[in-house]
Amino acid sequence: MFVALRLPREIRTELLKTQTELRRILEAAANWTQAEQFHLTLRFLGNVDRAEVDALITQVRESLAPLGPLSLAAAGLGVFPKRGTPRVIWAGVSDLQQQLARLQRAVEEATARFTQEPPTPKFHGHVTLGRVRETRGGWRRELEVFLKGKAQAPFGTWTADRVEIMGSELSSAGATHYQVAEVSLAAP
Numbered sequence: 619m620f621v622a623l624r625l626p627r628e629i630r631t632e633l634l635k636t637q638t639e640l641r642r643i644l645e646a647a648a649n650w651t652q653a654e655q656f657h658l659t660l661r662f663l664g665n666v667d668r669a670e671v672d673a674l675i676t677q678v679r680e681s682l683a684p685l686g687p688l689s690l691a692a693a694g695l696g697v698f699p700k701r702g703t704p705r706v707i708w709a710g711v712s713d714l715q716q717q718l719a720r721l722q723r724a725v726e727e728a729t730a731r732f733t734q735e736p737p738t739p740k741f742h743g744h745v746t747l748g749r750v751r752e753t754r755g756g757w758r759r760e761l762e763v764f765l766k767g768k769a770q771a772p773f774g775t776w777t778a779d780r781v782e783i784m785g786s787e788l789s790s791a792g793a794t795h796y797q798v799a800e801v802s803l804a805a806p
Contacts, residue, residue: 619666619798620784621678621725622657623711625745629692629774630656633709636695636768637747640707643760647752648707655795656745658690658711660725660781663733674732675783675799681728682781685721687803689714692745692773695765703753704761709773711743718743721803725781779803 625633634653641650666674692711697704712718722741730737783799 619663619671619674620659620786621661621663621729622659622782622784623690623778623780624782625656625658625692626774626776629776630654632773633692633745633747636709636771636773639764640748640761643764644748644750644757645755647755647757648748648750649792650748651746652792655793656747657782657784657795658743658745660722661729661733661738662735663729664735666732670732671798674729675801677732678725678728678781678783678799679801681724682721682801682803685717685724685803687777687779688717688721689775690718690743690778691775694770695747695768696744697761697765703750704758705750706746707748707750707761707765708744708746711745713743714775721781 630653633656637650637653640648663674690711690713692709694710696708696710698706698708719741722738722743726737780803781801782797783801784795785798786793786795
């Protein structure tokens with residue numbers, strides 16, 4: 619399971635256009651996130667006992683109740699790690715009101731007792747576009763140039779007014795995400 623913010627269709631469409639350009643550069647060297655699966659992970663939980671899911675949802679709702687909607691912007695591309703061979707290609711997400719990190723910390727605190735996963739050492743809002751699986755090839759320099767040209771590229775803005783608690787099922791075709799619960803970000 620994980621806790622995330624979903625992206626609106628318009629931003630997913632813009633990210634998909636950029637992902638298509640990236641596919642031309644990397645060809646078969648990466649696994650690509652499906653557009654309908656684009657999201658910003660606030661906290662990865664791993665396996666959560668089914669008997670604990672209702673308590674998890676309640677705890678997240680209570681913890682996020684004082685928080686309101688966030689104005690977010692998707693812009694720029696980058697990779698993890700920053701040095702060496704890229705493993706993850708991402709689009710950045712930032713908060714126009716400087717509340718995204720606060721939301722992420724609240725989610726992390728609310729979910730701490732439901733997961734064995736370590737806390738995020740340094741949160742960096744991003745949407746994973748692809749994961750590099752083949753590190754050999756002549757694509758590195760072309761990717762570097764492409765990323766440099768898209769370092770500040772805007773993909774759109776939106777208001778995030780809900781957090782979603784998601785489940786994920788793995789298969790040979792990849793991960794399929796589904797909503798377990800929705801938590802409003804509408805402060806009283």
